[in-house]
Amino acid sequence: MSDWTRDEMMxxxxxxxxxxxxxxxxxxxxxxxxxxxxxxxxxxxxxLIYESGTVGTRPDVLPLSIGDGExxxxxxxxxxxxxxxxxxxxxxxxxxxxxxxAQIDRHGNLNSTVIGSYAAPRTRLPGAGGxxxxxxxxxxTFVMLKAxxxxxxxxxxxCTSPGxxxxxxxxxKTSMRGAGPQSxxxxxxxxxxxxxxxxLHLTALFPGATxxxxxxxxxxxxxxxxxxxxxxxxxxxxxxxxxxxxxxxREAHSRAVRLPA
Amino acid sequence: xxxQLTTLRDAIATxxxxxxxxxxxxxxxxxxxxxxxxxxxxGRRDLHLVRMTPDIVYDQMIGMGCARRLTFSWGGNPGVGxxxxxxxxxxxxxxxxxxxxxxxxAGMAAAYAAGAAHLxxxxxxxxxGTDLPQHNPRIRRVECPFTGEPLAAVPAINPDxxxxxxxxxxxxxxxxxxxxxxxxxxxxxxxxxxxxxxxEIVDELPPAMNGVVLPHWIVAAVAHCPGGAYPSYxxxxxxxxxxxxxxxxxxxxxxxxxxxxxxxxxxGTADHAxxxxxxxxxx
Numbered sequence: 392m393s394d395w396t397r398d399e400m401m402x403x404x405x406x407x408x409x410x411x412x413x414x415x416x417x418x419x420x421x422x423x424x425x426x427x428x429x430x431x432x433x434x435x436x437x438x439l440i441y442e443s444g445t446v447g448t449r450p451d452v453l454p455l456s457i458g459d460g461e462x463x464x465x466x467x468x469x470x471x472x473x474x475x476x477x478x479x480x481x482x483x484x485x486x487x488x489x490x491x492x493a494q495i496d497r498h499g500n501l502n503s504t505v506i507g508s509y510a511a512p513r514t515r516l517p518g519a520g521g522x523x524x525x526x527x528x529x530x531x532t533f534v535m536l537k538a539x540x541x542x543x544x545x546x547x548x549x550c551t552s553p554g555x556x557x558x559x560x561x562x563x564k565t566s567m568r569g570a571g572p573q574s575x576x577x578x579x580x581x582x583x584x585x586x587x588x589x590x591l592h593l594t595a596l597f598p599g600a601t602x603x604x605x606x607x608x609x610x611x612x613x614x615x616x617x618x619x620x621x622x623x624x625x626x627x628x629x630x631x632x633x634x635x636x637x638x639x640x641r642e643a644h645s646r647a648v649r650l651p652a
Numbered sequence: 653x654x655x656q657l658t659t660l661r662d663a664i665a666t667x668x669x670x671x672x673x674x675x676x677x678x679x680x681x682x683x684x685x686x687x688x689x690x691x692x693x694x695g696r697r698d699l700h701l702v703r704m705t706p707d708i709v710y711d712q713m714i715g716m717g718c719a720r721r722l723t724f725s726w727g728g729n730p731g732v733g734x735x736x737x738x739x740x741x742x743x744x745x746x747x748x749x750x751x752x753x754x755x756x757x758a759g760m761a762a763a764y765a766a767g768a769a770h771l772x773x774x775x776x777x778x779x780x781g782t783d784l785p786q787h788n789p790r791i792r793r794v795e796c797p798f799t800g801e802p803l804a805a806v807p808a809i810n811p812d813x814x815x816x817x818x819x820x821x822x823x824x825x826x827x828x829x830x831x832x833x834x835x836x837x838x839x840x841x842x843x844x845x846x847x848x849x850x851x852e853i854v855d856e857l858p859p860a861m862n863g864v865v866l867p868h869w870i871v872a873a874v875a876h877c878p879g880g881a882y883p884s885y886x887x888x889x890x891x892x893x894x895x896x897x898x899x900x901x902x903x904x905x906x907x908x909x910x911x912x913x914x915x916x917x918x919x920g921t922a923d924h925a926x927x928x929x930x931x932x933x934x935x
């Protein structure tokens with residue numbers, strides 16, 4: 392029995408991919424936890440940008456929404472959305488974009504729009520938000536999502552955000568400025584694109600996870616790299632920092648807010 | 653044009669008609685909830701609602717049957733999950749069918765900026781590799797006349813009425829807001845008519861060289877409405893009620909529970925002060 396959860400391992404694995412000083416466009420949920428864990432451990436000078444226009448923010452607790460007051464109050468500056476999307480993102484001034492999704496396919500394309508048809512969806516999901524242009528223009532993206540055959544799928548119901556399109560260099564022929572998804576962190580390990588085919592293949596496993604488990608959780612015939620690395624488990628410092636962050640966050644979010652008079 | 657200093661009830665009665673295109677902006681911060689509730693109380697119908705993130709305010713308006721069309725770019729309950737009333741309208745046409753005009757954040761930001769400048773369309777290096785243009789004929793391509801690069805084009809957004817909430821206005825109708833400012837400035841200048849609710853009205857605005865000031869001659873009406881962004885928030889006045897956003901998931905999940913809540917707290921109260929008082933009683 393390990394003394395950490397797969398969610399914690401996902402967060403730690405993602406945080407280790409970030410480097411000190413990198414300019415990172417952050418999404419809510421696991422990516423936000425991973426980015427702040429990196430900031431509180433090995434990357435104190437990481438520049439975190441949330442799409443609400445809070446730039447260089449250093450929140451003490453994780454935000455529930457992308458625009459909590461905590462993000463603005465601890466930001467180096469707060470800018471308008473047209474600036475965020477035009478001057479920073481489309482202009483190529485973001486190193487890493489962090490994305491989640493409901494579905495991903497073997498070429499790293501993402502769906503966060505609908506399950507079923509667009510005109511008559513079985514499940515209407517929130518939609519694109521900033522993701523489509525983050526996927527296109529951040530210099531690289533990391534994707535975090537839980538692995539089930541319903542999330543790692545052979546065919547997307549809808550492509551919200553581009554990965555490598557149909558693979559085999561298709562993305563490189565477009566005017567997207569970024570290199571696309573370079574790591575997909577899921578709850579058995581990490582998938583990365585194979586040079587040439589651009590197909591996601593298994594390159595790293597979490598301690599205790601197996602190739603069979605990875606294949607069973609993937610909705611396409613998963614290719615496995617010649618060498619699969621076993622990632623180091625979370626260190627004591629990583630775990631303590633992450634858990635303390637979650638404790639502070641839970642406490643802050645359950646605090647009663649005084650209704651305005 | 654002289655700005656009217658008026659009540660929210662009169663501002664809505666005077667400026668908003670059934671069938672119009674209405675934008676209540678505010679990106680997580682400064683969401684004009686009081687105005688949304690007043691539109692529901694006054695029974696506006698067939699509205700074309702525009703907002704980047706519909707949030708709970710449009711979930712409520714859609715569930716109460718105010719809207720026929722929605723222009724948006726992200727329709728969830730931030731950090732929580734679905735907007736159940738929006739989903740019910742899209743998936744089951746309840747209470748009425750809702751036509752979607754769906755974009756990305758970058759696309760809507762460009763459309764507002766074009767609207768503010770009274771240009772016909774917004775342009776961006778966007779909507780690449782996504783299925784959205786196949787389902788939205790208002791997302792098109794133009795070619796750069798200098799380089800030949802294909803770029804995305806979206807029609808400018810020029811709402812009949814934009815409604816915002818801000819920290820303060822002066823008695824002439826100049827409006828100042830700070831904190832997360834989203835696309836409010838663009839949405840304000842894009843509007844044919846701009847209505848603003850504020851936490852306080854002051855004799856003179858404090859000097860703020862780069863604070864967002866909406867000048868009085870673009871503001872049709874200002875209404876004093878303390879707490880008008882609750883359960884979203886107003887920087888330096890009150891915090892976002894994250895626990896309300898979490899509770900809304902259960903409150904709005906079923907039609908009956910949603911209607912009972914709206915009847916009690918919105919239709920059953922005369923104004924925003926009454927709404928806040930009813931929540932205090934229920935707590």
